[in-house]
Amino acid sequence: MILPIVAYGDPVLRKKATAINQDYPKLDALIDNMFETMYGARGIGLAAPQVGVAIRLFLVDATPFEDDEDLSEEEQALCADFKKVFINANILEEEGDEWAFNEGCLSIPNINEDVFRQPTITIEYYDENFVKHTDTFDGIVARIIQHEYDHIEGILFTDKLSVLKKRLLKTKLANISKGKIDVSYRMKFPNAKKKR
Numbered sequence: 001m002i003l004p005i006v007a008y009g010d011p012v013l014r015k016k017a018t019a020i021n022q023d024y025p026k027l028d029a030l031i032d033n034m035f036e037t038m039y040g041a042r043g044i045g046l047a048a049p050q051v052g053v054a055i056r057l058f059l060v061d062a063t064p065f066e067d068d069e070d071l072s073e074e075e076q077a078l079c080a081d082f083k084k085v086f087i088n089a090n091i092l093e094e095e096g097d098e099w100a101f102n103e104g105c106l107s108i109p110n111i112n113e114d115v116f117r118q119p120t121i122t123i124e125y126y127d128e129n130f131v132k133h134t135d136t137f138d139g140i141v142a143r144i145i146q147h148e149y150d151h152i153e154g155i156l157f158t159d160k161l162s163v164l165k166k167r168l169l170k171t172k173l174a175n176i177s178k179g180k181i182d183v184s185y186r187m188k189f190p191n192a193k194k195k196r
Contacts, residue, residue, distance in 0.1 A: 002186060003037045003051040008108045008156070009177025010190040012049050017056045017152040019088045022130040024055070031085055031128055034059055041185035043106045045144050047151030050107050052188065056088045058148035062141050075139045082141055089125035089149055092134070094118040101143055103157045109183045111172060115160050117146050 006012055020027070030053065038046040038059065047058035065071060065079035096119040104112040121142045124134045137145055147157060158169065175181055179189035 001033045001036065002040045003033050004186040004188040005037065005041060005046075005050050005106050006052050007176050007179070007187050007189045008158075008173050010052075010107075010188070012052050012054050013107060013151070013156060014154045015049065015054045016154045017047075017049055017054045020055045020057065027057075028128070030057070031059065035061075037185075038106075041106050045148040046106065047148045049151050049154075056152045057086070058089070058152060059083075059085045060141075060144050060148060062144055065140055068140075071140060075141075078139065078141055085128040086123070086145070086148070087126040087128070087130070089123055089145075089152065091121055091123050091146070091149055093122040094146070095120040095122075101140070103143075103147060105147070105157055106185070108156065108158060108173070108176060109181060109187075111158070111169060111176075113157070113161055113165060113169075115147075115157050117143050119143075121146060123149070 034046050034048065034051060037051060038061065044062060044064055045058065045060045048055045060082065062079040062082040066076050068076060098116040098118055100114040100116050102112050103115045119142060120136065120138050122134065122136045123145060124132070126132050150156065158166065158173065177189060177191040179192035
């Protein structure tokens with residue numbers, strides 16, 4: 001089932017999400033619905049807060065990058081079969097010199113900006129079967145994970161922009177929260193005027 005994606009301005013996107021255990025009700029259905037929602041919106045990552053659920057859950061599918069000519073062959077190969085669920089994730093370490101990459105977000109449609117992030121992360125998380133992992137990821141895969149991880153921490157990619165960039169985007173962001181935007185997938189706008 002495709003869920004509506006919560007737009008910029010909704011308080012759920014600013015909450016630090018809550019950890020869950022394997023008894024969380026209908027977790028498998030939520031994960032399936034999140035994948036379907038992400039694919040329906042042509043995304044590469046989606047966090048539970050983006051569908052209005054403030055829990056520490058996000059998923060990533062980097063396979064669209066397997067044909068990206070801007071990436072090295074090694075990175076393309078890493079993306080080819082990279083599809084994972086992250087539950088109760090905790091980034092243990094971020095390393096390396098920050099690099100810029102143009103990011104967007106399903107909750108902030110039609111806005112893309114360069115964001116600086118470190119290239120290597122070590123992250124502890126549970127998969128969908130509640131098996132614990134500690135893994136190190138690099139490059140574009142690390143970046144996608146960092147972006148989704150920020151969502152469960154209540155952080156948006158726009159928070160990482162300069163004061164000037166934020167000021168320039170202020171009207172666009174306000175319009176997104178009001179639903180004054182063309183978007184090809186279902187969304188829930190926190191400040192949309194109710195139709196009478």
